[in-house]
Amino acid sequence: MPSSRPTRAAAATLLIAALVTSPARAAGTGQIFVSNERSSQIFVLTPDGDVTASFESCGRPRGMQFTPDHSRLLVACGSDDTIAEYDVATHKLAKRFRDVPDPEAFALSPDGRNLYVSNEDDAEATVIDIETGAVVQHYPMGDEPEGVLATPDGRLVFVASEAANLVQVIDVATKKVVKGIITATRPRRFTITPDGKHVWVSDEIAGLVEIIDVATLAIVGRVTFDVPGLRHDEITPVDMAISRDGRTAYVTLGRANRVAVVDVGTLKTTDFILTGKRPWGLRLSRDETRLYVANGLSDDVAIVDTAARKVIKAVPVGVIPYAVLIDE
Numbered sequence: 001m002p003s004s005r006p007t008r009a010a011a012a013t014l015l016i017a018a019l020v021t022s023p024a025r026a027a028g029t030g031q032i033f034v035s036n037e038r039s040s041q042i043f044v045l046t047p048d049g050d051v052t053a054s055f056e057s058c059g060r061p062r063g064m065q066f067t068p069d070h071s072r073l074l075v076a077c078g079s080d081d082t083i084a085e086y087d088v089a090t091h092k093l094a095k096r097f098r099d100v101p102d103p104e105a106f107a108l109s110p111d112g113r114n115l116y117v118s119n120e121d122d123a124e125a126t127v128i129d130i131e132t133g134a135v136v137q138h139y140p141m142g143d144e145p146e147g148v149l150a151t152p153d154g155r156l157v158f159v160a161s162e163a164a165n166l167v168q169v170i171d172v173a174t175k176k177v178v179k180g181i182i183t184a185t186r187p188r189r190f191t192i193t194p195d196g197k198h199v200w201v202s203d204e205i206a207g208l209v210e211i212i213d214v215a216t217l218a219i220v221g222r223v224t225f226d227v228p229g230l231r232h233d234e235i236t237p238v239d240m241a242i243s244r245d246g247r248t249a250y251v252t253l254g255r256a257n258r259v260a261v262v263d264v265g266t267l268k269t270t271d272f273i274l275t276g277k278r279p280w281g282l283r284l285s286r287d288e289t290r291l292y293v294a295n296g297l298s299d300d301v302a303i304v305d306t307a308a309r310k311v312i313k314a315v316p317v318g319v320i321p322y323a324v325l326i327d328e
Contacts, residue, residue: 028328029088032283032292033073034301035061036318042075043317044091045292047285049303051315055091058084063105064325067130068112073325076103076117083115083128088327097133100126105189107150107157109172116157116170118145125159125170139177142166149190149199151214158199158212160187167201169217179217183210191240191249193264200240202251207235209251211267223249223267227256241284241291250291252279259293261309273309275302281323294321 031052032045037060044053059079066073072094073086083097083106097115106117108130115128118141125145127137142164149158150172157170160183167187169179184206191200198220199212211221225235236254242264243249249262253272259279261271276295279302283292291304295314301321303313 028070028286028326031088031327032301033064033325033327034294034317034321035064035075035323036320037062037078037296037322038320039318040079041318042073042086042091043301043321045301045315045317047290049301049313049315051317053091054318057086058082062322063103064323065106065108066325066327067108068110070327074106074108074115076106078102078104078120083117095133097128099135100128104146105148107148109150110152110154116148116150116159118148118159120144120146123161125157137175139168139170141168142180147187147189147201149192151192151199152196156214158190158201160190160201162186162188162204165203167212181212181217181219183219184208184222188238189240191242193242194244194246200242200249202237202240204236204238204254205233207232207237209237209240209262221267223251223260223262223269225251225253225256225260225269227253227258227272230256238279239281241282243284243288250282250284252282252293254278254280259291259304271309273304273311275304275311276300276314281321283324283326285326286328292324292326294324296320296322 034043042057058077061075063076075084085095101119102121103117104120125139126135142161144163145161147160159168167181171178184203186205188202188204209223210219213220235256237251239252241250251260258272260269275293276298278297279293280296281294293302301315302311305312
């Protein structure tokens with residue numbers, strides 16, 4: 001009786017077929033998206049900083065994020081009370097999530113199902129089902145919530161309330177706010193270390209960054225910035241990025257017109273990179289050779305060579321660039 005087991009050649013054919021037909025994330029386009037609050041535009045750049053497109057977006061576009069497969073770009077439209085969804089390849093509007101009061105920032109759950117949105121004027125965070133567009137949950141927050149971060153394991157969501165000097169933590173499974181963490185003045189944005197153990201929150205008016213231990217939800221450290229020649233009130237940290245090896249962090253310092261380079265292990269600042277006026281949003285390229293910085297008051301994006309720690313190009317974009325996102 002012939003064997004029912006496939007030959008090696010047949011098995012190889014089956015394996016190749018499975019690899020070809022199985023779903024996978026498409027290779028990134030390399031496009032860099034920049035939202036501009038005042039001109040209500042999204043600019044699209046190449047990694048070298050050439051502007052390839054710009055398109056009218058919505059009223060006051062601010063925070064942005066890709067869907068997990070990077071096929072869609074989600075944009076918070078503050079003046080339109082809307083989250084807009086665009087096709088990454090064509091830049092065409094695909095969908096609108098309406099009646100989202102004054103969205104500024106948001107986080108998409110790791111499974112891509114729910115959007116956690118900070119509603120600045122309503123002092124709450126809402127959860128939107130990405131498929132139906134329905135608001136499925138409301139969470140009371142402190143005054144003027146802005147930054148939102150979902151942990152990579154999907155267990156927790158952090159929300160920073162600027163005017164309340166408060167970070168609140170949502171337990172996704174129980175759908176409850178399980179912790180309120182008092183911070184220094186005006187917490188704005190978050191990032192998380194690659195090992196998922198620490199959340200960094202920037203305190204804009206206090207001029208520092210605080211480190212939250214994810215296991216205990218307690219503040220366990222802080223980063224301060226002493227820029228030669230500047231007063232402390234001229235140092236206003238906002239956005240942050242951490243290298244994949246977890247050793248180096250970059251922090252935009254707003255009015256200081258610089259990006260700080262921080263040693264994560266010691267929490268000490270090792271350098272300051274002069275950029276444009278009021279650096280705000282930033283992103284680190286996948287190969288970590290370039291840092292893209294949105295300068296809100298010089299209306300450009302600075303491209304920083306991370307090895308040389310200097311700006312190699314400034315690219316004019318719209319008016320008051322807010323956030324940067326890289327499709328890699």
